[in-house]
Amino acid sequence: MIRERHLFGPGPSNPYPEATRALAEPLLGHLDPEFLRIMDETCEMLRTVWGTTNTRTLPLSATGSAGMEAAFVNTVHPGDVVVVAVNGLFGQRMTDVAARCGAEVVAVEHEWGQPVDVDRVLAAHDSPAIIAAVHAETSTGVRSDIAALGAGKGDALLLTDAVTSIAGIELRADDWGVDIGYAGTQKCLGVAPGLAPFTINDRAFERRVEKPRSWYLDLGMLGGYVGEAGVTGGQRTYHHTAPTAMVASLHAGLTRVLDEGLDAVWARHQAAGDALQAGLEDLGLELFAAEGSRLPELTTVKVPDGVDSAAVRKELLESYDIEIGAGAEAYAATVWRIGLMGRNARPDAVLLVLAALKDVLGRA
Amino acid sequence: MIRERHLFGPGPSNPYPEATRALAEPLLGHLDPEFLRIMDETCEMLRTVWGTTNTRTLPLSATGSAGMEAAFVNTVHPGDVVVVAVNGLFGQRMTDVAARCGAEVVAVEHEWGQPVDVDRVLAAHDSPAIIAAVHAETSTGVRSDIAALGAGKGDALLLTDAVTSIAGIELRADDWGVDIGYAGTQKCLGVAPGLAPFTINDRAFERRVEKPRSWYLDLGMLGGYVGEAGVTGGQRTYHHTAPTAMVASLHAGLTRVLDEGLDAVWARHQAAGDALQAGLEDLGLELFAAEGSRLPELTTVKVPDGVDSAAVRKELLESYDIEIGAGAEAYAATVWRIGLMGRNARPDAVLLVLAALKDVLGRA
Numbered sequence: 001m002i003r004e005r006h007l008f009g010p011g012p013s014n015p016y017p018e019a020t021r022a023l024a025e026p027l028l029g030h031l032d033p034e035f036l037r038i039m040d041e042t043c044e045m046l047r048t049v050w051g052t053t054n055t056r057t058l059p060l061s062a063t064g065s066a067g068m069e070a071a072f073v074n075t076v077h078p079g080d081v082v083v084v085a086v087n088g089l090f091g092q093r094m095t096d097v098a099a100r101c102g103a104e105v106v107a108v109e110h111e112w113g114q115p116v117d118v119d120r121v122l123a124a125h126d127s128p129a130i131i132a133a134v135h136a137e138t139s140t141g142v143r144s145d146i147a148a149l150g151a152g153k154g155d156a157l158l159l160t161d162a163v164t165s166i167a168g169i170e171l172r173a174d175d176w177g178v179d180i181g182y183a184g185t186q187k188c189l190g191v192a193p194g195l196a197p198f199t200i201n202d203r204a205f206e207r208r209v210e211k212p213r214s215w216y217l218d219l220g221m222l223g224g225y226v227g228e229a230g231v232t233g234g235q236r237t238y239h240h241t242a243p244t245a246m247v248a249s250l251h252a253g254l255t256r257v258l259d260e261g262l263d264a265v266w267a268r269h270q271a272a273g274d275a276l277q278a279g280l281e282d283l284g285l286e287l288f289a290a291e292g293s294r295l296p297e298l299t300t301v302k303v304p305d306g307v308d309s310a311a312v313r314k315e316l317l318e319s320y321d322i323e324i325g326a327g328a329e330a331y332a333a334t335v336w337r338i339g340l341m342g343r344n345a346r347p348d349a350v351l352l353v354l355a356a357l358k359d360v361l362g363r364a
Numbered sequence: 365m366i367r368e369r370h371l372f373g374p375g376p377s378n379p380y381p382e383a384t385r386a387l388a389e390p391l392l393g394h395l396d397p398e399f400l401r402i403m404d405e406t407c408e409m410l411r412t413v414w415g416t417t418n419t420r421t422l423p424l425s426a427t428g429s430a431g432m433e434a435a436f437v438n439t440v441h442p443g444d445v446v447v448v449a450v451n452g453l454f455g456q457r458m459t460d461v462a463a464r465c466g467a468e469v470v471a472v473e474h475e476w477g478q479p480v481d482v483d484r485v486l487a488a489h490d491s492p493a494i495i496a497a498v499h500a501e502t503s504t505g506v507r508s509d510i511a512a513l514g515a516g517k518g519d520a521l522l523l524t525d526a527v528t529s530i531a532g533i534e535l536r537a538d539d540w541g542v543d544i545g546y547a548g549t550q551k552c553l554g555v556a557p558g559l560a561p562f563t564i565n566d567r568a569f570e571r572r573v574e575k576p577r578s579w580y581l582d583l584g585m586l587g588g589y590v591g592e593a594g595v596t597g598g599q600r601t602y603h604h605t606a607p608t609a610m611v612a613s614l615h616a617g618l619t620r621v622l623d624e625g626l627d628a629v630w631a632r633h634q635a636a637g638d639a640l641q642a643g644l645e646d647l648g649l650e651l652f653a654a655e656g657s658r659l660p661e662l663t664t665v666k667v668p669d670g671v672d673s674a675a676v677r678k679e680l681l682e683s684y685d686i687e688i689g690a691g692a693e694a695y696a697a698t699v700w701r702i703g704l705m706g707r708n709a710r711p712d713a714v715l716l717v718l719a720a721l722k723d724v725l726g727r728a
Contacts, residue, residue: 002389002390003390003392003396003398004390005390005391005392005393005396007391007393009393009395011605012391012393012394012605012608014390014391015391020387020388020391021388023384023387023388023609024384024385024387024388025366026366026367026368026369026378027369027371027376027378027379027384027556028367028369029369029371029373029376029687030376030557031373031687032367032369032681032687033681034367061426061427061430061558062425062426062427062430062580063425063426063604063605063606063607064604064605065579065580065603065604065605066425066426066580066604068579068580069578069579069580073578093579096579097579100575100576100577100578100579101577184605186605192391192607192608192609192610193394193605193606193607193608193609194425194558194607194609194610211464212464213464213465213577213578214433214437214464214577214578215429215432215433215457215460215461215464216426216429216430216432216433239429240427240428240429240430241375241376241427241428241429241548241550241557242427242557243427243556243557243558243610244376244556244557245387245556245557245558245610246556246558246607246609246610317396317397323393323395323396
C-alpha cells in the first residue's frame, strides 16, 4: 500500500504536482540536446529565484548539504579566516565543513531561536576571508538579515545558506551582496530532495581554490558541465552524468513557481505562516522563534509541559498521515517544527494541521 | 512535446518501468518509518547485487562520480601510496581524485581498449595502502579481472569501480576481495542517475580517515544515516536529507532485478551483447575493445574511415530517437559506444540499433 503523507515537517515538503509528473516522463540522456535545453532553462530560472545575474548558477548533483560543502571547498584556502554566524544546527554544521576545508573558523555563537546579530558577526574579526550565515535556519525557524551582513562585509566574501528560504521568502542575492549561495530543492521550491541550487559571482569565483579538495564539487570543472556556466550554446565538457530525472523535475517546479510569480509565492507562504502561527497561539501554544524573526514557511512551537512530543508526532502520522518535525538537537523533545512550504503553503493545509493538532493534543 | 529516446549510449539507460513508476509515487519524508523500511530493504538488496555481506552498504546521495570520491576521501591518509590501474577515463579520474585526497599516486598506464594487466599493477609498488581499478571501463567497453587483483593484493585495500558492471555482469565483491566499491544507478541497475551504491568492509572501515576532508561523504557519519549501517532497527541519526524519491526508485529497480534473478539478468546482458557484437561485425564494423575482455553491456566499435561520427549519431537521434555514445577523450571521433544495459538488454533493442545503424551508414 502506498502511503500518502502530508509533509508538514521541516522538509521535504510535498512536491508541486508538476514536479512529480516530470519525474515520470521518459528519461533523457545527459548529453541529449533536449536535456541541455532543459538544463539551460533550469539555470536561467534559478537565477530568477536567487535574485542574481550570476552566470555560474546551477543545480549541483547532490542534496543541499553538498551545496554547503561546495561553497566552502571552492573558496576556503588553507588558513583563511572564516567567520560563521551560528544560531542553529546549520550554522554549526558550517563550522565543521569549513574546518575540514582548512579554515581558521571564528564561530559567533547565538542563543537558538534568535536571529543573527549582525554587529557582533561583523565585529568578530578584522579581515575575514569569508563571512557565512544562514538566511533561514531550518533548525529554529528563524530568519536573519542577510542584506545587513552584505552591507557591512567589507572585502570579505558573503556566503549564504538559502536552503529553506529560496522560493519561500524574499531572497535577492545580488542586491544583498551575497557572493556564494546554496539551497535545496525539497523545501519551498516544491521538488523532491536531491539537488543543490548553487550560485557564485565573479568576485568569489576569481578568488576560488584552483584545485579544491573535492573533485565532484570542483566549480572550475562544473562550468563546462552546464556549458560555460549555463550560457546557452556554450561548450559542454563531460564532468559527471547529470541526474537528468531530478533536473527535469526541478525545471518543472521552477516553471510552476515562476508562472505563479515570485511575489505571489512569497505572499502565499507569508499568509499560510501567519495563519498557522496565529492558530497555534489560539490553541494556547507558545511559539519558539523570536518575534519579528519568524519564518512563515517553517514554524517552531514549544511542546506543552507534560506532553510527550514523540507520541504526538506518531499519532499525527498514524491517524492523519501528517508528518511534523521534532525540534533539532537539544530541542528534540521540547519543540515541534511545522513546515508549510511550496505546495503546502495553502489555507487548507493550515486548517488541517491545526485541526489535527487540536484533536491529538485533546487526547493527550 | 516529450521526446521518447532509446538510450543506447554509455548511460543513462532507459530505466526499468518499475523504477520510473516509483518516482511518480507520493513522496515520503526521510524520517518516515515507511521510508526507513524502504532504505533498509534497499541496502539489503544492494548487498545482494554487490555480492557482499558488508553491513556498510548504502546508496550515497549523489551520482557515481561522488562514489569514487567517497571511496578515496574516506580511506586515503595523507602520503598514502595508491596504485591506480589506468586503462581508460575512469582510471585516469581516480588518479586525480586520489591526489586531491593527499595520496602519493602510482599510476599504471595501459593502452586504452586493453584490460588491466594484473601482474604489472601488483608489481608497481612494494606496499601500497590501496590498489584501485575499474571493473568495467565505461570509456572503452573493457572488463578487467578484479578477482586476480584481490588474490594478489596482500595487505593493501582493493578499491573497485563497479559503475558499469553492477547488475550487468558477474560481480562478487566478497569472494573477489574487494574492500571498497562504488557504483551508479543509471547503467545496468536500470534506474535514473543520482545515487551511488557503495560498500565498504570492516577491514577498510577500520583503517578509514577519522575526519575526512568531505563532510558530505564522511562514512563515519553516514553509518547513522542508514541506521547503524543499514541494520533494521538500528539507531538513526540525522546527517542530510535523503533523496527519498530516488531511493524509492532504486528500491523498485533492485526489486525488479532480483525478481528476475541475478543469474538471469547477467545472462540477458551477455546474450544481448553477444548478438550486438556479432551483428556489428556482420555489418563490416570492427570492435574496439580487446577480444576476450569485451563487456556485453557496453560495446565499443570503430567508426569506419571516412564516416563522420557525430553526423551518424545526430542522424540516429533525429531519425530514430536512438542515442549512442561518442568515444571518450582521444577516441571521440573514432569510436562509438553502444550500451544495452538494464531494461535495454533485450533482443528487440539489438535488432533496432543494428537496423538503424545499417540504415544510417548506408546513407553516409
